[in-house]
Amino acid sequence: MAQRKASEKASSQTLKAVLGIRELVFSGEVSPGERLSEVNLSARLGLSRTPIRAGLARLEQEGILELIPSGGYTVRSFSEADIVDAIELRGVLEGTAARLAAERGISPSRLVSMKAILAEIDKVVSGPGDAFDFPRYAEMNAEFHDLLKVLSGSEIVAREIDRVMRLPFAGPSAFLNAQPDIPAFRTSLVVGQAQHRAIAHAIEMREGARAEAVAREHSRLARQNLDFVMDDHKLMARVPGLMLVSG
Amino acid sequence: MAQRKASEKASSQTLKAVLGIRELVFSGEVSPGERLSEVNLSARLGLSRTPIRAGLARLEQEGILELIPSGGYTVRSFSEADIVDAIELRGVLEGTAARLAAERGISPSRLVSMKAILAEIDKVVSGPGDAFDFPRYAEMNAEFHDLLKVLSGSEIVAREIDRVMRLPFAGPSAFLNAQPDIPAFRTSLVVGQAQHRAIAHAIEMREGARAEAVAREHSRLARQNLDFVMDDHKLMARVPGLMLVSG
DNA sequence: AAGATACGGACTGTATACAATTTGTACCAC
DNA sequence: GTGGTACAAATTGTATACAGTCCGTATCTT
Numbered sequence: 001m002a003q004r005k006a007s008e009k010a011s012s013q014t015l016k017a018v019l020g021i022r023e024l025v026f027s028g029e030v031s032p033g034e035r036l037s038e039v040n041l042s043a044r045l046g047l048s049r050t051p052i053r054a055g056l057a058r059l060e061q062e063g064i065l066e067l068i069p070s071g072g073y074t075v076r077s078f079s080e081a082d083i084v085d086a087i088e089l090r091g092v093l094e095g096t097a098a099r100l101a102a103e104r105g106i107s108p109s110r111l112v113s114m115k116a117i118l119a120e121i122d123k124v125v126s127g128p129g130d131a132f133d134f135p136r137y138a139e140m141n142a143e144f145h146d147l148l149k150v151l152s153g154s155e156i157v158a159r160e161i162d163r164v165m166r167l168p169f170a171g172p173s174a175f176l177n178a179q180p181d182i183p184a185f186r187t188s189l190v191v192g193q194a195q196h197r198a199i200a201h202a203i204e205m206r207e208g209a210r211a212e213a214v215a216r217e218h219s220r221l222a223r224q225n226l227d228f229v230m231d232d233h234k235l236m237a238r239v240p241g242l243m244l245v246s247g
Numbered sequence: 248m249a250q251r252k253a254s255e256k257a258s259s260q261t262l263k264a265v266l267g268i269r270e271l272v273f274s275g276e277v278s279p280g281e282r283l284s285e286v287n288l289s290a291r292l293g294l295s296r297t298p299i300r301a302g303l304a305r306l307e308q309e310g311i312l313e314l315i316p317s318g319g320y321t322v323r324s325f326s327e328a329d330i331v332d333a334i335e336l337r338g339v340l341e342g343t344a345a346r347l348a349a350e351r352g353i354s355p356s357r358l359v360s361m362k363a364i365l366a367e368i369d370k371v372v373s374g375p376g377d378a379f380d381f382p383r384y385a386e387m388n389a390e391f392h393d394l395l396k397v398l399s400g401s402e403i404v405a406r407e408i409d410r411v412m413r414l415p416f417a418g419p420s421a422f423l424n425a426q427p428d429i430p431a432f433r434t435s436l437v438v439g440q441a442q443h444r445a446i447a448h449a450i451e452m453r454e455g456a457r458a459e460a461v462a463r464e465h466s467r468l469a470r471q472n473l474d475f476v477m478d479d480h481k482l483m484a485r486v487p488g489l490m491l492v493s494g
Numbered sequence: 495a496a497g498a499t500a501c502g503g504a505c506t507g508t509a510t511a512c513a514a515t516t517t518g519t520a521c522c523a524c
Numbered sequence: 525g526t527g528g529t530a531c532a533a534a535t536t537g538t539a540t541a542c543a544g545t546c547c548g549t550a551t552c553t554t
Contacts, residue, residue: 013508037535048509053536054304061308063406070516071536085401089343096339154332159310160407260538285506295539300506317546318506 013047017055020045025064025075026168028243032077036065062166064244077246078169083226086170091219093161094145097152098211102203106151114151114200117144118193125193137189138173144196145172148215151203168241175225178238185225192221260294264302267292272311272322273415275490279324282315309413311491324493325416330473333417338466340408341392344399345458349450353398361398361447364391365440372440384436385420391443392419395462398450415488422472425485432472439468 021041024030041052056073059065065073106114117140124137149161165171195218202211229235229242236242268288271277288299303320306312312320353361364387371384396408412418442465449458476482476489483489 039535049536050508050510054301057301057304058308061305063403072516081401082403085403088347088401089404089407092339092343096336100335154328154335156310156329156332157336160336160410163407163410284504286504296506297538297540 013051014054017041017045017047017051018058020047021052021055021059022064025059025244026241030075032075032244032246034075035068036073036075038072062163064167075244078244080226080230080245083169083242083245084223086164086167087219087222087226090161090164090170090172090222091216093157093164094148094219095212095216097148097154097157097161098199098203098215099208100154100157101148101151102206102208102211104153105206106153106203110147110151111204114144114147114203117147118196118200121193121196125189132186134176138176141173141176141192142171148199169226169239169245170222172219172222174241175222175229175239177240178225178229178235184228188221188224192218195221260298261301264288264292264294264298265305267294268299268302268306269311272306272491273488277322279322279491279493281322283312283320283322285319309410311414322491325491327473327477327492330416330489330492331470333411333414334466334469334473337408337411337417337419337469338463340404340411341395341466342459342463344395344401344404344408345446345450345462346455347401347404348395348398349453349455349458351400352453353400353450357394357398358451361391361394361450364394365443365447368440368443372436379433381423385423388420388423388439389418395446416473416486416492417469419466419469421488422469422476422486424487425472425476425482431475435468435471439465442468 030036036056038049038052042049056065060067060073064076066076067073120140121137121144124133124140149158152158168174195214198214199211199218202214229239277283283303285296285299289296303312307314307320311323313323314320367387368384368391371380371387374380396405399405415421442461445461446458446465449461476486
């Protein structure tokens with residue numbers, strides 16, 4: 001997967017630090033509120049303090065760490081309200097991307113790309129019910145949302161979308177792995193794909209308001225899934241980063 | 248002015264580096280596209296390389312620097328389209344803040360604060376025309392927008408608003424110092440204040456859609472001012488950070 | 495003369511040493 | 525027993541030294 005963001009440092013050690021600390025945080029090996037000692041991380045990740053420090057500073061900017069006034073960092077703890085807000089924000093920003101794409105128009109080749117992605121998702125969604133290819137769906141879904149971001153035509157908007165999506169529980173595919181065998185969830189994928197098509201059609205027809213409204217509503221599927229998952233602690237563990245949620 | 252953001256490092260040297268480099272960039276002492284050498288900055292700001300490095304990394308995250316694949320940073324050059332998008336984005340985010348405030352409700356004490364600020368702005372706007380207190384207007388205008396951000400009730404939304412506002416030309420008071428003696432500009436302040444009141448009223452009445460729409464439209468004043476200023480190079484120089492605009 | 499290659503300088507990335515501040519603990523006074 | 529103070533350990537902030545990489549230049553070869 002072309003997961004690596006362009007803004008990631010190419011530098012090997014610093015990159016290892018960022019990835020390593022992220023992993024420690026999202027896997028739950030370090031708890032929310034816990035203080036992260038540089039020497040400790042240094043030992044655990046096999047790096048010197050310098051790249052660790054760079055990584056910490058960066059992850060603080062990303063919003064998953066909090067800096068202590070007296071120095072050092074702690075793991076930020078997210079409330080359920082924070083996740084709701086992050087999803088809401090993603091909806092707003094993707095809505096803006098869709099509206100801008102519609103208002104300013106997109107190139108024919110990109111329209112073709114978009115339709116190709118939609119066709120691929122259709123194949124997965126309308127396939128045989130018992131052999132549902134979840135990874136494939138997640139992949140194509142991510143690609144649709146990636147393309148939508150690009151279609152905005154705005155570097156600045158795209159960058160903010162990237163930022164919000166870096167919070168793992170805010171992404172469009174955050175809850176995909178949580179509930180593969182629940183019928184209601186399967187249905188929501190069909191609804192989601194219908195919304196994808198509506199967004200695409202609105203962009204093609206230059207209907208900015210519709211594109212924005214549908215894209216925003218589309219994000220509510222994630223919130224719906226969130227509500228569902230939060231009722232079942234066993235499901236929560238399957239959503240990456242959802243263990244950061246506390247008070 | 249309570250300008251210092253909470254997320255600013257308290258550390259003295261690193262803070263000096265961030266502020267110093269920002270100043271170099273926005274004052275135009277270093278040109279867009281120019282490579283920033285760590286040793287050079289080190290000498291110019293009288294700091295060692297370590298805090299310089301931390302500052303550079305941070306300013307890259309903020310979006311005013313770009314990192315070179317082979318290493319090092321350059322000053323990012325913004326197009327006029329970028330500024331338009333940044334203003335648009337601020338409108339979208341402040342619109343969201345206003346809508347959330349309306350939908351979720353705000354405390355009576357904050358409602359009082361908001362009305363107090365509006366009254367202060369009224370005093371300035373409806374004062375004697377020849378002795379217009381621009382700094383005071385800028386101060387209270389900033390306070391209104393700051394409060395709006397807080398009223399969203401969402402840490403996550405507030406943080407993103409802060410981010411966008413850190414681009415100096417995207418802020419609500421960016422163009423205030425550019426054109427103090429132009430009649431049309433004076434008028435726009437009256438219109439802006441009317442929009443402030445409409446936003447406040449919509450929030451009080453729990454009219455989310457109206458609050459969002461007006462707040463979004465409110466940002467268009469900045470775009471209007473941008474168009475005006477861009478026609479006059481002498482005015483451009485008076486807007487902080489607007490010299491970063493090139494291709 | 496033109497191109498390629500090797501060398502040199504400059505710069506960034508990383509590690510480590512040092513200094514200053516903070517935090518935890520133990521002991522003492524009341 | 526409680527509060528405070530002083531000391532010690534640990535941790536962060538900063539500086540500097542070292543290593544590796546990239547870029548430009550000059551020389552050599554064809």
